[in-house]
Amino acid sequence: MSSPRYLVTKLAAAAVSFAVTLVIGFVLFNLMPADPVRTMTRGRPTSEAELGRLRVQLGLDKPLWERFLDFVNDTLHGRLGYSWQYQQSVASLTMHRLGPTLLLMGTAFAISVALGLWLGVRSGWRAGSLFDRITSATALTLWSVPTFWLGMILLIVFSVGIGPIHGFLPAGGMSDPTLPQTGIEHYADVAKHLVLPALTMVLVVYAQYVTIMRASIIEEIGSPYLLTARAKGLTDAVVRRRHAVPNALLPSVTMIFLHLGGLISGAVAVEAIFSWPGLGELTYEALKIPDLPLLQGTFIVFSASVIIMNLLADLAYRALDPRVRAS
Amino acid sequence: MVTSSSRQSRPRRLQNALAAAGVSAALVAAGPGLAGRAFADGSTAGSGSGAGKTLRVAMDGSGVDTLNPFTAYFNGALDLFGGIYPTLTTIDDAGKSAPYLAKSWKLSDDHLTWTFQIADGLKWSDGQPLTAEDAAWTLNLIMTDDVAGTANGTLVANFESVTAPDATTLVVKTKQPQSNLDYISIPVSGIPIVPKHVWEAHTKDLKDFKNESTPVVGYGPWVLTEFKTGEYAKLDANKTFLLGAPKYDHLIEQIYKETDAAVAALKAGQLDYIEGVNATQFKTLQGASGVQTAQAVGNGWFGLELNAGAKTRTGKPIGTGNPALADPVLRKAIALAVDKKTLVAKVLDGQGQVAEGYLPPAWPQWSWKPADDQLSKFDPAAANKLLDDAGYKAGSDGVRVDPKTSKPLNLRLGIHSDDTQDAAVSNYLVSWFKAIGINATIQPMSMSALNSDLGKGNWDMLMDAWTTGPDPTYLLGIQSCGTLPNDDGSGGNTDSFFCDADYDKLFAQQSTIFDPAERAKVVGQMQEILYQGNSNIMFYNSTHKIAANAKVSGLLTGTKDANGFYPAQSSFWSYLKAAPAAEAAGSSGKDGGSGAGLWIGVIVAVVVVGGGGVLVLRRRSGADDRE
Amino acid sequence: MSGLRRFLKEFRRRPSGVAGVSILAAFVALALLAPLFVGEDQLDVTKVDGPLLAPPSGSYPLGTDQAGRSILALLAYGARESLRIGIIATVLTVVFGSLVGIVAGHFGGWTGRILMHVTDWFIALPSLPLAISLAAVLGQGETSITIAIAVTSWTATARLVRAQTLAVEARPFVERARVLGAGNRQIMVRQVLPNVMPLILVSSTLTVAGSLLSEATLTFLGLGNPTDITWGEMLHEAFANGAFTANAWWYILPPGLTILAVVLGFTLTGRAVEHVLDPRMEKSR
Secondary structure (H helix, E strand, C coil), X not given: CXXXXXXXXXXXXXXXXXXXXXXXXXXXXXXXXCCCHHHXXXXXXXXXXXXXXXXXXXXXXXXXXXXXXXXXXXXXXXXXXXXXXXXXXXXXXXXHHHHHXXXXXXXXXXXXXXXXXXXXXXXXXXXXXXXXXXXXXXXXXXHCCCHHHHHHHHHHHHHHEECCEECXXXXXXXXXXXXXXXXXXXXXXXXXXXXXXXXXXXXXXXXXXXXXXXXXXXXHHXXXXXXXXXXXXXXXXXXXXXXXXHHHHHHHHHHHHHCHHHHHHHHHHHHHHCCCCCHHHHHHHHHCXXXXXXXXXXHHHHHHHHHHHHHHHHHHHHHHCHHHHHC | CCCHXXXXXXXXXXXXXXXXXXXXXXXXXXXXXXXXXXXXXXXXXXXXXXXXXXXXXXXXXXXXXXXXXXXXXXXXXXHHHHHHCCCCEEECCCCCEEECCEEEEEECCCCCEEEEEECCCCECCCCCECCHHHHHHHHHHXXXXXXXXXXXXXXXXXXXEEXXXXXXXXXEEECCCCCCHHHCCCCCCCCCCCCHHHHHHHCCCCCCCCCXXXXXXXXXXXXXXXXXXXXXXXEEECCCCCCCCCCCCEEEEECCCCHHHHHHHHHCCCCCEEECCCHHHHXXXXXXXCEEEEEXXXXXXEEXXXXXXXXXXXXXXXXXXXXHHHXXXXXXXXXXXXXXXXXXXXXXXXXXXXXXXXXXXXXXXHCCCCCCCCCCCCCHHHHHHHHHHCCXXXXXXXXXXXXXXXXXXXXXXXXXXXXXXXXXXXXXXXXXHHHCCCEEEEXXXXXXXXXXXXXXXXXXXXXXXXXXXXXXXXXXXXXXXXXXXXXXXXXXXXXCCCCCHHHHHHHHHHCCCCCHHHHHHHHHHHHHHHHHHCCEEEEEEECEEEEEECCEECCCCCCCCCCCCECCCCHHHHHHHCEECCCCCCCCCCCCHHHHHHHHHHHHHHHHHHHHHHHXXXXXXXXXHXX | CHHHHHHHHHHHCCHHHHHHHHHHHHHHHHHHHHHHHCCHHHHCCCCCCCCCCCCCCCCCCCCECCCCXXXXXXXXXXXXXXXXXXXXXXXXXXXXXXXXXXXXXXXXXXXXXXXXXXXXXXXXXCXXXXXXXXXXXXXXXXXXXXXXXXXXXXXXXXXXXXXXXXXXXXXXXXXXXXXXXXXXXXXXXXXXXXXXXXXXXXXXXXXXXXXXXXHHHHXXXXXXXXXXXXXXXXXXXXXXXXXXXXCCHHHHHHHHHHHXXXXXXXXXXXXXXXXXXXXXXXXXX
């Protein structure tokens, strides 16, 4: 398949995927008749006429098919529906929250991938060694920990302080409002707020990357070309670095991108615990009423990001690996 | 698989590369660390907006839905409006209306025309004059524009006209006499007055106007200078505020999604004030050093609603409620089966009062208590006797049978799944109801699912809770027949399908009584009817729990009652009256600062090392291709 | 039979697998025996009289919760509920995933392609937001959580089973059966299923692990029934009621640690079985 055609095919597939996500999203969130109006106005003096007006404003009086058309139209215009509780378009809400989520997930992703790959190469190369066993055991144990629970424990230990440890990290949020919101001090402050949430995510997520990389390395060890390389008299380290790692890296990287969904899942719980003002926290907020259009919006944004990342992974894989290009 | 030959020399090149990356990381780490400290020194020395003392409070957990006061519902937003927009009147320590924008007000003899004398010479935060015209314009907009009436339309529903004959006079004419008019524009829960000259341009796009450009033009104890969605709001003190200048120079309202995180921040000195902690947190904080705690009497009730036969406005039965509950004897037995004292002791850990009357103790002017002979005391034996006498015979499984339908008494108990009190209390109820032969099944529901079932009458028992401001009209109104739904199930905002002709007559009457004592008497009679109806069984009034840094004073007003509870506190007065302790120089909560540099170093190091590792690996793979 | 014996022998030589099975056996025993030593009265808030949120003591080895109930009793009882939800969700997942996988693998062509496309779409959906949404839409409680878990995790099984089905169908004995006149259903049930079964079992142990974590997370986010007693619900209650502020470690640590132990138990077992069945498979998770 030629490159442009491959690109077009992949793009089309991604577009279809996205369209399906939209339909699934809509069906999911409009399956149940819901009337949020009484909940929205709870505790406020509201007359019946106002409730009715609000229902019309939210489009709750329309039949399902009309709401679907509205929704598609809305999405194509980049509005993603209208939040029940925030009384503004879901798109503008998610826009605000995208940055913090990308920062948190990006940091956690970069660190855990780097850590996971490095440990994976080491333990895969010497599978069965003490190092391998310790690495694998640690990774498996951490993988088995509920993310939110780990987050809460870290929060208690490093933010509140327990026993001899004094809390020294912020308990939540993304920046300290008493500090200026620009310049290097601000970045340092954000970094400080980032430590605990990012650490929580890294600890839970990196294990996946260890196992993925470890498995590919082990796969490579058995292959004939490594024997040839060794036969040429190259040292073990050179064989690993020049031959095993590069070959094992490609499939691992693709797998890693495919596992991005897991990272997003972690973000919801972590952001909720650390009051991190991102999409995950917005999702958590939306759960309370529940604010279905907002849930639908965050769901679509999350899905879209997974689709985009997978597309990029596909393209990157093809660009990087000559064998795939040839076939 | 793993040959011994693989355990050879270490990969020097990779290691060197990582070592190099590590060194650069250390250098980078030193950078911001040092710079951070230098900056911090600069800011405490006092320059720019950072100067002066800052009060850091946790924003109401609901957060801010929108900064547009015409459409906002969330308490976080309402608290902010209380600080940055003026209102006609305010609430004093005794829960009564008191002057704010209006210096004084008087009512015409026909009880239809209110004339407010507006304070002279006030200026909005942008320097424009604040006059009666702003108030008239705001109220008129709410009366005439559907969008502007989103949040507060009901409060002006009875208004005939609002005019400002001159800069210091505001005249409100009502259609019917309305006794609570001096309560409709109070801080936090009432109508905020906005500057006409700013908002005039936005009447067309009011629905989408987010009002987020700071500083927000307003008038109040504070000026909103910075707002970050989902993070915080920063405010500066208005040193010339009419009711006295705030003692702090700045106010920061920070959002903590979980109260535990806010409490952690309070303990760590990163926060000065939290309202609304729960019983466990309060108990822990009572013993914490550097923290002061207080309880204010509750402004809400927590209780159980029984579906005594849901009907539409025309009297047509609707919904799937169990018909057995239409029997007042059964409802009375249910009321007798609940041990309210145990609930206060165990669920609230003693931080609240047993409730009988419908209106909460925060507003003593409306308080009503049943006479001793009417009181439903916890008495399962009496409840069982009532049911025995009424012919509810116990089946073989211990569940009583409804004599009218011959069906066992299986009742649904709907609870708010997001409310921990609902969950805790419902566990007790199931057990207590079992003791009188009623089988209750707990149904946790989301707020909107529960409210939607409620409106349709598809329920037997629901846990419910309400809070109210000093004017009880709305809370009383949701128990009147006028709030029942139409025949097609639409409309209405009834709270329990309660409908009683005498109650409705008194409800209409109380709104036209202008003597507070007289009105209180009528309101008391209404509460008596509710109490005897047993459709709304009040369990308790939880206290409002406050925790603050010990260095903050002046947060509490009034004197403690016999239980040690303070009068109801509002965020408006709390933030206005809060004062920093005299010698406690500088702001609290910089404890974390020293460790920051180190930690930033660690992060940066990890990131750089990680990134370096990936780069090295990448480069290698590229090199391999070329070989 | 000898195959089974060989399997057991091989399995016993994997200490991590044995450890995993032992952990699981201990918890299953706990779950089954819980009613013997935890009476209804110990869980009934109106009948217990323990101190509220008290640290461990003689009569309450793991302390009490906010209502004065023994944490140990709750933990034992919670094992029943948590494992039940995890296992039901897994059964749903595995049955549905295997069905899709076998059908897609067997039929190939349009049917197979469409099924695989659907699977791919579901893989692209981020699981937790999807589960959250499902649980929010379906309403509170364990039923909707179970369904949400199943809906979000069947895809992995389906892909795995499809690949294995393709491999099995390429073998001569399937071809022979086809020549002898076996129908589609017969081939799928008689030939493919027995050969795919070991893989399905492996995949289900790993699915249980994932299900338990998902259950805990969804419950923590407030989508469970707050009056149920599961480990996730215990953590939710602890968190919602301020046990963290109170530093009530006896309330916070045990449910988390038991979740960890059981998830680890399933994971270790699954991996060991996987390796024994296919020694070359040092990979995949």
